[in-house]
Amino acid sequence: MLSETEKVRYDRQIMIKEIGEIGQERLKKSRVVIAGAGGLGSPIAIYLTAAGIGLIRIIDHDMVELSNLNRQILHWEDDIGKNKVDSARIKLQKINSEVKIETYCEKLTEQNVSFLLSGFDAIVDAMDNLATRYIINRFAVENNIPFFHGAVRGFEGRAMTILPGKTACLRCMYRGDIPQEKFPVIGVTPGIIGTIQATEVIKYLIGIDNLLINRLLLFNGLTMQFQEFRVLKNPDCDHCGSISRKE
Amino acid sequence: MPVNIHIHTTHRQYTDGQEVVSVEGKTVRECLNNLIKQYPKLEKALFAKKDKLHNNIEIYLNHASAYPDELSKSVKDGDEIHIVTMLAGG
Numbered sequence: 001m002l003s004e005t006e007k008v009r010y011d012r013q014i015m016i017k018e019i020g021e022i023g024q025e026r027l028k029k030s031r032v033v034i035a036g037a038g039g040l041g042s043p044i045a046i047y048l049t050a051a052g053i054g055l056i057r058i059i060d061h062d063m064v065e066l067s068n069l070n071r072q073i074l075h076w077e078d079d080i081g082k083n084k085v086d087s088a089r090i091k092l093q094k095i096n097s098e099v100k101i102e103t104y105c106e107k108l109t110e111q112n113v114s115f116l117l118s119g120f121d122a123i124v125d126a127m128d129n130l131a132t133r134y135i136i137n138r139f140a141v142e143n144n145i146p147f148f149h150g151a152v153r154g155f156e157g158r159a160m161t162i163l164p165g166k167t168a169c170l171r172c173m174y175r176g177d178i179p180q181e182k183f184p185v186i187g188v189t190p191g192i193i194g195t196i197q198a199t200e201v202i203k204y205l206i207g208i209d210n211l212l213i214n215r216l217l218l219f220n221g222l223t224m225q226f227q228e229f230r231v232l233k234n235p236d237c238d239h240c241g242s243i244s245r246k247e
Numbered sequence: 248m249p250v251n252i253h254i255h256t257t258h259r260q261y262t263d264g265q266e267v268v269s270v271e272g273k274t275v276r277e278c279l280n281n282l283i284k285q286y287p288k289l290e291k292a293l294f295a296k297k298d299k300l301h302n303n304i305e306i307y308l309n310h311a312s313a314y315p316d317e318l319s320k321s322v323k324d325g326d327e328i329h330i331v332t333m334l335a336g337g
Binding site: 036040041125126127130150151154157158172175176177178180183227230232234236 | 303334
């Protein structure tokens, strides 16, 4: 049940017929984990917190640096040297004190992925490298947890939603390792892609159709164009090829 | 009607800024070969070795992923090939 305060707080989104009080209650009951508190993680966390997700866990092992501030809008000048998850938690609790914010200042690895990501309704990709994304992808697929992918470089970004067993996963197009790089980026790009990911999470949790499943959405800020490409589940995928979603 | 290859932003430095290049070919590989004949510097940008694209290069044929075995996929006149680079930043 929503409290009277919550009904006022979320009035404008409860007015949306696809959400309503039932949808808002679903958001309140939901548990979402965001892997990364940087460029993508900032808008994802801000909008999911504002929307009234019940519990949000944020995982990041980095500290705030001056060079983060052009895009990682959860972190401010005073936060330089602090753990990103601490910086994030303070801001998010000021946005919405009704949301429970859990933080882990840890690097996601194959050893701790189960501990950090188990028991959630949705996993959101806000990582800065492919290797960790594949660790998360495998865990999400094997544990039947929807995974909301996003990535950026420069003015370009992409997003795709993965429903394990039903749709293509991040690994379905795996061609081999790509070296990690110091990637160029302007803050508006993760702002747009992270906001798309948060939109997808909200839609999924409420039960709204037309997710970005089997659809890779590309954004090019230089030409201000979106493109969409169809991606199919790869039967030979080493992450999702041989399993089906547990109902 | 030829096949149109849409060049990714990062590769347009090798195509004199051309966003779309028209080529002939019956497979993706033939089309890319003919693209490289026009713009030889693209070869190193696209291929790690003969018949092996770089791991970060994705090919979409008529707005659908051509993976796996994308180079051997058949194409016909009027088809659209998009060359896209994978992104990993966050």
